[in-house]
Amino acid sequence: MNAPIPLAKVQFTESEINAVVAVLRSGWVTQGPQVAAFEKALAEYTGAERALAVSSCTAALHLAMKAWGVGPGDEVIVPGLTWIATANAVELCGGKAVFCDIDLATFNLDPAHAESLVTPRTVGIVPVHLFGLAADMDAVAVLAARHGLWIVEDAACALGTERNGRRIGEGSHLACFSFHPRKSITTGEGGMLVTNDSSLADTLDSLRNHGAGVSPSATGAAHEMAPFPNVGFNYRLSDIQAALALGQLGRLEEMIAARRACAARYRELLADCPGLLPPADADRHSYQSFVCLIDPGLPDAHARRNSVMAALTAARIGTRPGTHAPARLGCYAASAQETPRAFLAEDLSLALPLFAGLTDSEIDRVAETLHAALRV
Numbered sequence: 001m002n003a004p005i006p007l008a009k010v011q012f013t014e015s016e017i018n019a020v021v022a023v024l025r026s027g028w029v030t031q032g033p034q035v036a037a038f039e040k041a042l043a044e045y046t047g048a049e050r051a052l053a054v055s056s057c058t059a060a061l062h063l064a065m066k067a068w069g070v071g072p073g074d075e076v077i078v079p080g081l082t083w084i085a086t087a088n089a090v091e092l093c094g095g096k097a098v099f100c101d102i103d104l105a106t107f108n109l110d111p112a113h114a115e116s117l118v119t120p121r122t123v124g125i126v127p128v129h130l131f132g133l134a135a136d137m138d139a140v141a142v143l144a145a146r147h148g149l150w151i152v153e154d155a156a157c158a159l160g161t162e163r164n165g166r167r168i169g170e171g172s173h174l175a176c177f178s179f180h181p182r183k184s185i186t187t188g189e190g191g192m193l194v195t196n197d198s199s200l201a202d203t204l205d206s207l208r209n210h211g212a213g214v215s216p217s218a219t220g221a222a223h224e225m226a227p228f229p230n231v232g233f234n235y236r237l238s239d240i241q242a243a244l245a246l247g248q249l250g251r252l253e254e255m256i257a258a259r260r261a262c263a264a265r266y267r268e269l270l271a272d273c274p275g276l277l278p279p280a281d282a283d284r285h286s287y288q289s290f291v292c293l294i295d296p297g298l299p300d301a302h303a304r305r306n307s308v309m310a311a312l313t314a315a316r317i318g319t320r321p322g323t324h325a326p327a328r329l330g331c332y333a334a335s336a337q338e339t340p341r342a343f344l345a346e347d348l349s350l351a352l353p354l355f356a357g358l359t360d361s362e363i364d365r366v367a368e369t370l371h372a373a374l375r376v
């Protein structure tokens, strides 16, 4: 029987493991010097002025909405195809997530549809760089400026993604990254906010740490209590995680190159696979996932997608739908607007195994299984 090929696989070097052990031995395990070093390294890597580590990208998005003061009556435009956390962050603050349809060729939000959803209650927009491909930020910036909206980038999948030669974060007002195990670097759970707005950074820094202000002990008498100008959370990352992240970040470029090489091989092997549309490429897509679409023109395309996924599973190859159309899920289903292209993407997409360390022969086996499943 063939060995299983997982959808994703984490990879830690001995020196990364040793760095975690060193933190455990040091006795300082919560936010401390390792977090500070990771923030500095990530700010340098992305080209953003400030980076603030948090416990997940969901936490980062929640803090971003809080920092912008989202509350009841406020509408925030989010893509109709994304992990549900993007919308939840808005709703958790009492705002309304308004789902915008997507461009099926990129899986990212359609700026023209986003603009048609703007009302006097719209306060912001959250473009998502889905699966590691940058959203059309030029168009988003134009529409945000025209309507006075703030922009928070959900860059959960996009550490190392570039658009017009610039990394996500360099020109961003505020972007949120994830270090979940399916992302390009991982800390188990973890996230990062990066911003070029220092007063926003100060607010976020306070909100992630119970709402504390700068401790006077850093600047004055040790017996003075820190002021708490905000009502905040505990969304801090630990030094244990940051130590792991520092090593991973050092290998990020190498890991993105490996992911891009896997994507190129898939693209070559699947070019003539009937009814299968590989994802759009771009320089530089960081390939958090390699998500294909079953041709929407095929009869019974949804059933076809499901039978292809069943064939992959039977061959012990990991696969999942690309992601969700949250407007059809849970608490959103009753009231959310229709996003037909996002619904199609949810019904017709499938992610293939992709991670640094995936071998050529494993990719060949995935491609052969797909060809066989789509031939019938």
Ligand SMILES: Cc1ncc(COP(=O)(O)O)c(C=O)c1O
Pocket: 056, 057, 058, 059, 082, 083, 085, 086, 128, 130, 154, 156, 157, 177, 178, 179, 180, 190, 191
């Ligand atoms: C687009 C998007 N946004 C947000 C998140 C949430 O990230 P985290 O798991 O770090 O909270 C994810 C995670 O998969 C995601 O894909």
